[in-house]
Amino acid sequence: MGGHLVLALRILPAALRARDVAAIRAFEGAFETIGLPAFGAQVVTGLWLALRLQPDWMQWADLSDPLSRAIALKLGCLGASLMLAVHARLVLIPQLDARSLPALGWHIRAITLVAVIFVIAGASIRVGGLAP
Numbered sequence: 001m002g003g004h005l006v007l008a009l010r011i012l013p014a015a016l017r018a019r020d021v022a023a024i025r026a027f028e029g030a031f032e033t034i035g036l037p038a039f040g041a042q043v044v045t046g047l048w049l050a051l052r053l054q055p056d057w058m059q060w061a062d063l064s065d066p067l068s069r070a071i072a073l074k075l076g077c078l079g080a081s082l083m084l085a086v087h088a089r090l091v092l093i094p095q096l097d098a099r100s101l102p103a104l105g106w107h108i109r110a111i112t113l114v115a116v117i118f119v120i121a122g123a124s125i126r127v128g129g130l131a132p
């Protein structure tokens with residue numbers, strides 16, 4: 001989430017003003033090697049934690065339970081992350097230039113929002129917040 005916030009709030013506005021695709025590519029290149037393994041580790045340990053708290057994973061679909069709601073929200077975030085990643089890799093990045101940079105900007109804002117929701121949903125399991 002931190003990396004996405006730096007990209008969305010610091011690197012992206014400057015790159016959009018200067019129409020500077022190289023700045024985005026440089027950040028993505030440096031960030032990916034840390035960000036992707038970290039995200040993978042969070043998904044694996046997140047699923048592990050979810051199974052510890054609710055071993056019957058069919059119950060994760062029972063949205064009357066606050067824990068299941070948080071887990072379902074996280075799985076929804078995971079699906080959104082995967083769709084955004086595939087869209088960026090296959091559609092946006094191959095044809096990235098100064099004209100298509102604003103489209104990538106909306107994509108970066110969307111994935112940043114998903115990262116923030118991931119963290120809020122995670123913290124809500126311990127501190128509450130997704131209860132009715």
Ligand code: HEM
Nearest residue numbers: 001042043046047049050074075078118119122123125126
């Ligand atoms: C589908 C993937 C994920 C699942 C199923 C998942 C599941 C969980 C569960 C069950 C907990 C509760 C742990 C506890 O209180 O005992 C948790 C905590 C948390 N998760 Fe995730 N998680 C996932 C991905 C992520 C990602 C990608 C992030 C960050 C971007 C994240 C951030 C957090 C945070 C900040 C907490 C709170 C830790 C705490 O209370 O000390 N999670 N997650």
